Amino acid sequence: MIKPSIPKGTRDFSPIEMAKRNYIFNTIREVYHLYGFHQIETPAMENLSTLMGKYGEEGDKLLFRIQNSGDCFRGITDEELLSRDVQHLSAKFCEKGLRYDLTVPFARFVVMHREEITFPFKRYQIQPVWRADRPQKGRYREFYQCDADVVGSDSLLNEVELMQIVDTVFKRFGVRVCIKINNRKILSGIAEIIGEAERIVDITVAIDKLDKIGLDNVNAELREKGVSDEAIAKLQPIILLSGTNDEKLATLKTVLADSETGLKGVEETEFILHTLAALNLQNTIELDLTLARGLNYYTGAIFEVKALDVQIGSITGGGRYDNLTGVFGLPGVSGVGISFGADRIFDVLNQLELYPKEAVNETQLLFINFGEKEAAFAMQTLLQVRAAGIRAELFPDTCKMKKQMSYANAHNIPFVALVGENELAEGKVTLKNMTTGEQQLLTPAELITAIKS
Amino acid sequence: MIKPSIPKGTRDFSPIEMAKRNYIFNTIREVYHLYGFHQIETPAMENLSTLMGKYGEEGDKLLFRIQNSGDCFRGITDEELLSRDVQHLSAKFCEKGLRYDLTVPFARFVVMHREEITFPFKRYQIQPVWRADRPQKGRYREFYQCDADVVGSDSLLNEVELMQIVDTVFKRFGVRVCIKINNRKILSGIAEIIGEAERIVDITVAIDKLDKIGLDNVNAELREKGVSDEAIAKLQPIILLSGTNDEKLATLKTVLADSETGLKGVEETEFILHTLAALNLQNTIELDLTLARGLNYYTGAIFEVKALDVQIGSITGGGRYDNLTGVFGLPGVSGVGISFGADRIFDVLNQLELYPKEAVNETQLLFINFGEKEAAFAMQTLLQVRAAGIRAELFPDTCKMKKQMSYANAHNIPFVALVGENELAEGKVTLKNMTTGEQQLLTPAELITAIKS
Numbered sequence A, B: 001m002i003k004p005s006i007p008k009g010t011r012d013f014s015p016i017e018m019a020k021r022n023y024i025f026n027t028i029r030e031v032y033h034l035y036g037f038h039q040i041e042t043p044a045m046e047n048l049s050t051l052m053g054k055y056g057e058e059g060d061k062l063l064f065r066i067q068n069s070g071d072c073f074r075g076i077t078d079e080e081l082l083s084r085d086v087q088h089l090s091a092k093f094c095e096k097g098l099r100y101d102l103t104v105p106f107a108r109f110v111v112m113h114r115e116e117i118t119f120p121f122k123r124y125q126i127q128p129v130w131r132a133d134r135p136q137k138g139r140y141r142e143f144y145q146c147d148a149d150v151v152g153s154d155s156l157l158n159e160v161e162l163m164q165i166v167d168t169v170f171k172r173f174g175v176r177v178c179i180k181i182n183n184r185k186i187l188s189g190i191a192e193i194i195g196e197a198e199r200i201v202d203i204t205v206a207i208d209k210l211d212k213i214g215l216d217n218v219n220a221e222l223r224e225k226g227v228s229d230e231a232i233a234k235l236q237p238i239i240l241l242s243g244t245n246d247e248k249l250a251t252l253k254t255v256l257a258d259s260e261t262g263l264k265g266v267e268e269t270e271f272i273l274h275t276l277a278a279l280n281l282q283n284t285i286e287l288d289l290t291l292a293r294g295l296n297y298y299t300g301a302i303f304e305v306k307a308l309d310v311q312i313g314s315i316t317g318g319g320r321y322d323n324l325t326g327v328f329g330l331p332g333v334s335g336v337g338i339s340f341g342a343d344r345i346f347d348v349l350n351q352l353e354l355y356p357k358e359a360v361n362e363t364q365l366l367f368i369n370f371g372e373k374e375a376a377f378a379m380q381t382l383l384q385v386r387a388a389g390i391r392a393e394l395f396p397d398t399c400k401m402k403k404q405m406s407y408a409n410a411h412n413i414p415f416v417a418l419v420g421e422n423e424l425a426e427g428k429v430t431l432k433n434m435t436t437g438e439q440q441l442l443t444p445a446e447l448i449t450a451i452k453s
Helices: A015-034 A056-061 A078-083 A086-093 A103-112 A157-173 A184-193 A197-208 A210-224 A229-239 A245-255 A260-277 A342-352 A372-387 A401-410 A421-426 A444-452 B015-034 B056-061 B078-083 B086-093 B103-112 B157-173 B184-193 B197-208 B210-224 B229-239 B245-255 B260-277 B342-351 B372-387 B401-410 B421-426 B444-452
Strands: A045-047 A065-067 A094-098 A121-130 A142-151 A177-183 A284-287 A298-307 A316-321 A335-340 A365-367 A392-394 A415-418 A429-433 A439-442 B045-047 B065-067 B094-098 B121-130 B142-151 B177-183 B284-287 B298-307 B316-321 B335-340 B365-367 B392-394 B415-418 B429-433 B439-442
Touching (some): A015 A157, A015 A342, A103 A142, A157 A316, A184 A197, A184 A229, A184 A245, A197 A229, A229 A245, A245 A260, A372 A444, A372 B157, A439 A444, B015 B121, B015 B342, B065 B086, B142 B157, B157 B260, B157 B316, B184 B229, B197 B210, B210 B229, B372 B392, B439 B444
Parallel strands (some): B365 B392, B365 B415
Antiparallel strands (some): A121 A142, A429 A439, B045 B094, B142 B335, B415 B429, B429 B439
16 A cells, blocks of 8 residues: 555645635635626646747746547657657647636637627636746645736736736735836836847846845946946936835936937836825835846736845735737737635735634534534534624534544634533523633523624 | 637626625634634645545646746656657656645645644635636636535534534525535435335435425335335335424434434434524525435535525535544544535625625725825825725825726715815815715814714
């Protein structure tokens, strides 16, 4: 008998972990609904022709491929087999692969269902994705993504609402965050005015080190990367950019005066920040030029969220992109989206102990089982208790009280109901508060009131 | 450019379908919680060693296998490759497969986590499963199962509570059902007393036809199947079994007087039915000896649920089993479970038009966008509206009113808010009821009251 196990990089979720994860997903879902986003789901398996070439060469290698059912060798010559060419033969053995992210299936969905969709299409999607990555701490081969996107609208109000969603979600979690915002057009503008369009990534990486290594070392690093002295001189006000968002925007307007694209980025950012300023965000939002995520993908605003009280990478991110669906033959569909990192948020809430008790303690009341007659009375009472919306159980077996109480303890059940001979005679229930130890003799109606209060 | 498609037998779910599916899952989930069941999740991928041999030879062929990442040819000789032996080589190419049902992963979970689990373990699980079945109408290669099981308790109160759950779920859906119950031990008892233990399936199939073909033809069919005349004579009271559940139980007690197993089955069924009789079920529960599902798997009670007002197969089923985890090295874990058929329930609710409006209409209010100033006022109002828990949107673009109104219509949004110059001046909103066409000029606070009432 082999001890059973699960594939590396995958996880089982226990009831307590599920309760916490559901709390996270439900909070995000509720806020998405408040803002008019609608859920879709796509199949776990997509045709490999849909997935291949969308994630770069590295990504193609990380796809989980599903072997064709039936005779997977049909149509393959002996020579091909003996070539042992994994890439070539995989393509013959496997027509399907597991979803690698939610974006490509979403693009495929928009194209396939474009006749049924009324644009702007505000969709959210909470589903697992699979990547044949090397498993390591905090990185899994199966994990959930929670994405929301608006496609088919160029309005910057979408960016504004996504930031409101981010702010509301973390307010509800009780997590203090800093929302960082940047704009791809500002970065392009910077590259343009210093004549170093190709080095924009090197430049943002260097700027990001200012606090740690100081201005001289940043400039030295830029020089090392081949940025010209003239360009470095022009870059100085940008490297030293500081102050409030408005001060930063003012500096950028001067520096980027000659770049139409750059000024457009400044204007967009200004609109987003000024509109948000009137909307009472709980968390701070900061213009951060070092934010350069997904540079090849995003075309306008870029967002990222950092937790203030826990050392952890970005817990949410997103941005505006053009041409989501061009690769599937439908050009001109632009959009903007965000993605909450559920696994990291799970860790943050764990570390800060922010799970509300009622989200995690699922059963509220356990009836101890003293025998057939007592159980019959308990089941009658349970009819009323459950009709009142209280989550309650009767211990199914008539075993030792100690075993039944340890079940209540193991599940953190806050109330235990005892029905013995005396209670039965009176038609009442002894309710024990497991936190205080206090006991009360109550009618079923009083019991409901006691638990609900 | 290839038109994108999805693998056969799989489905995309649109927002309206998702809203309906979520209504089904949430209803089931809420009732599971009321009865103290806790959710777990297991990975989509299991090791093939966990899955193989658990579903019969046919089942093994229907598993979706995942190709090993990296060089899947390593350790395979040229001769093996050229043998083209699919079974043998698949086992080398693939170590993992997709979940085929929720039961085997649950058994694996119980064994792996037995030290952390406090028994009885009441778990539910709502996840997709995958089968490489021939796709046909109503049968998919990816579909959800919604299972609840209690393991580690022999008490029949578990059977009783599962029937209460079934009754409550369909009461909440508004679907009239007949819950059918049988007991494997009764069937074994019948086979025992007529000396035809091997023919129990033939017998139940024949009995099932009584209404359609009449007694003579049933007896003829039994004779054809090789059941002896003596056995057929003994079977007559069972074939003709009718009346109330109590009448049926009384007949069975007489007929099965010589079978200890049979009498045990009658006693169990009597306990379940009598206990339920005091618990005000909304739906009828009927002892039905023709119910023989999963005969090799179930060892006690067997359940099945039929919709009364729609022609469709069983929409929920379950039963008691022994030795769930024996195959993984942990003997003696028995349990009882049910499984709701989400796809069929979806069809039933569609046919009977039973989806509650509020479950399906997601956005309650749309603000029409007349321009920058008006939008800014709308966003302020939206702060209050959403804080009141109303799901609301502002159309993001300042386009023609007709386009914006058709968005509201396409999404069945019941209220539209209009903020033009006049409203702006007064700090009010014109609220249009999309069903009645009625318009009212309201303050933001009045608007919230109007929508909530």
